[in-house]
Amino acid sequence: MKPLIIALALILAAPLPAYAGPRTPRDLRDLAHQQGIRIGTAVDVAALRGEADYRDRLNREFNHVTAENAMKWESVEPERGVYTWADADAVVHNAQRNRQRVRGHTLVWHNQLPAWLTSGVADGTIGADELREILRDHITTQVRRYKGKIRAWDVVNEVVEEDGSMRQSIWLTHLGPGYIADAFRWAHRADPHAKLYVNDFNLEWNAPKIETTLSLVKDLQARGVPIDGIGFQGHLGIQYDYPGDWANVMRRFADLGLEVAITELDVRMVMPVTEEKLATQADYYRRALTDCLSVEACQELTVWGFTDRHSWVPGWFAGEGSACLLDENLTPKPAYRALLGVRA
Ligand code: G3I
Numbered sequence: 173m174k175p176l177i178i179a180l181a182l183i184l185a186a187p188l189p190a191y192a193g194p195r196t197p198r199d200l201r202d203l204a205h206q207q208g209i210r211i212g213t214a215v216d217v218a219a220l221r222g223e224a225d226y227r228d229r230l231n232r233e234f235n236h237v238t239a240e241n242a243m244k245w246e247s248v249e250p251e252r253g254v255y256t257w258a259d260a261d262a263v264v265h266n267a268q269r270n271r272q273r274v275r276g277h278t279l280v281w282h283n284q285l286p287a288w289l290t291s292g293v294a295d296g297t298i299g300a301d302e303l304r305e306i307l308r309d310h311i312t313t314q315v316r317r318y319k320g321k322i323r324a325w326d327v328v329n330e331v332v333e334e335d336g337s338m339r340q341s342i343w344l345t346h347l348g349p350g351y352i353a354d355a356f357r358w359a360h361r362a363d364p365h366a367k368l369y370v371n372d373f374n375l376e377w378n379a380p381k382i383e384t385t386l387s388l389v390k391d392l393q394a395r396g397v398p399i400d401g402i403g404f405q406g407h408l409g410i411q412y413d414y415p416g417d418w419a420n421v422m423r424r425f426a427d428l429g430l431e432v433a434i435t436e437l438d439v440r441m442v443m444p445v446t447e448e449k450l451a452t453q454a455d456y457y458r459r460a461l462t463d464c465l466s467v468e469a470c471q472e473l474t475v476w477g478f479t480d481r482h483s484w485v486p487g488w489f490a491g492e493g494s495a496c497l498l499d500e501n502l503t504p505k506p507a508y509r510a511l512l513g514v515r516a
Contacts, residue, residue: 194206196512199232199233200233200511201232201233203511204234204235204236205235208471209464209465209472210236210471210472210473210474211233211236212235212275212473212474212475213237213474213477214239214436215237215240215242216477217239217240217241217259217262217263220262221262225502226481226482226502227266229479229498229502230478231266234272235272236275236323236472237263237266237272237274238275238276238435238436239259239260239277240277242262243260243276243277243278243314244277244278244281245281246284247259247260249286249310250286252286252288252289255313260318264318273323274318274322275322275323275325275433275474276315276322276325276366277371278325278326278328278371279310279311279314279325279326279327279328279329280327280343280352280355281328281329282341283330289306293346303346303347304347307347307351307354307358308358311355311358311362312358315358315359315363316362318363319363319366322363322366323367324367324368324401324431324433325363325366325368326371326403327355327359327369327370328352328371329372330372331352331370332372332381332385333381334374334381335380336381336383336384338384352388353395356392356397356398356399357398360398367400368398368400368401369399370385370388370399370401370403372385372403372404373405373407374405375402375404375421376406376408376421377418377421382424385425386424389428389430399430400430400431401430401431401432401433402430402431402433403433403434403435404432404433405434405435405437406434406436406460407436407437408439408456408460409441410452410456411442414455419463419466422464422467422470423467425469426467426470430469431469432467432469433470433471433472433474434460434464434472436475436476437460437473438475438476438483438495439456439457439495440489440492440493440495441453441495443491443492443493445493445494449494450494450505450506451506453494453505453507454505454507454509454510456507457497457507457511458507458511460473461511465514465516466516475496477496478498479498479499479500479502480493480494480496480498480499480500481500483496497511
């Protein structure tokens with residue numbers, strides 16, 4: 173007995189080895205695993221199909237994906253009643269093969285609607301009752317098709333204007349404000365397990381938009397509408413201040429019981445690229461992840477494309493670019509390394 177007690181005493185008295193902290197993650201997927209979150213990217217389907225280096229990187233780095241354009245209405249129903257699912261399916265199949273979860277983007281938006289729909293509404297051949305049926309069928313058909321395969325849907329996208337008024341989309345104009353609750357209810361009926369989100373930009377900092385969106389969520393909840401999450405798109409630019417209050421804004425939505433996600437993060441800059449601008453960009457990416465990790469309800473950070481080779485930014489903002497984590501050659505930028513260095 174005595175030797176055992178002595179041995180135990182020696183073990184207990186031995187100094188503990190110093191704790192070195194978590195090791196630096198190998199890549200974003202490893203980082204996601206370490207932090208217990210989802211790190212995703214928007215996927216360009218043409219690149220997914222046609223570029224092996226893009227595909228390899230996508231599947232190595234990310235445990236979560238969003239179709240950049242392939243699930244939008246103009247993509248899935250370009251002609252009335254003619255569904256073209258091939259691109260959306262390609263994203264979902266690739267995700268399944270690579271253990272990636274999927275965000276569905278997006279069911280109700282004012283952009284990228286098929287021409288048959290917008291022109292039919294404009295010339296009056298599609299009236300309000302028919303439009304409501306069309307929207308219900310669209311949501312039901314699409315959500316049902318991917319039932320069990322989509323973790324979360326951006327049910328409504330960008331429904332609040334910058335001044336805090338509700339966006340005057342064809343949906344609001346022709347169906348009235350009830351279309352939002354209807355959309356959530358139809359989506360829930362089609363896949364009761366999918367998490368259902370409101371998604372918007374500038375919600376990181378724009379006070380009128382934040383207040384209106386909070387009221388919208390409270391109103392939906394008061395009426396028993398199945399809403400689960402709030403998506404902050406996070407289209408940032410280093411020429412503007414980092415939205416320093418973002419974590420607090422996230423917390424206000426989390427306090428309503430919602431999941432929080434950063435759904436479309438990118439950080440653009442005025443060209444040309446300099447070392448200094450890349451360092452600032454790295455800091456913005458680092459702060460965005462840090463903000464997310466500081467809020468328990470924020471378990472997803474998705475970037476809107478991971479390579480400058482396929483970024484929406486240069487096409488939309490003249491003279492701006494370099495918004496992604498990797499350059500055109502898929503070489504990691506300082507922002508990529510900054511993310512790997514973030515600790516919760
Ligand atoms: O498909 C046509 C192709 O046939 C044609 O040859 C080509 C010529 O320009 O255009 C192609 O369509 C483009 C489409 O992306 C698919 O690549 C459109 O011109 C282009 O305007 C469209 O841009 C997309 C934009 O949404 C449209 O609103 C971007 O790729 C996409 O990144 C962007 O994503 C949005 C989110 O859905 C919502 N939040 C904001 C975000 C950035 O704008």
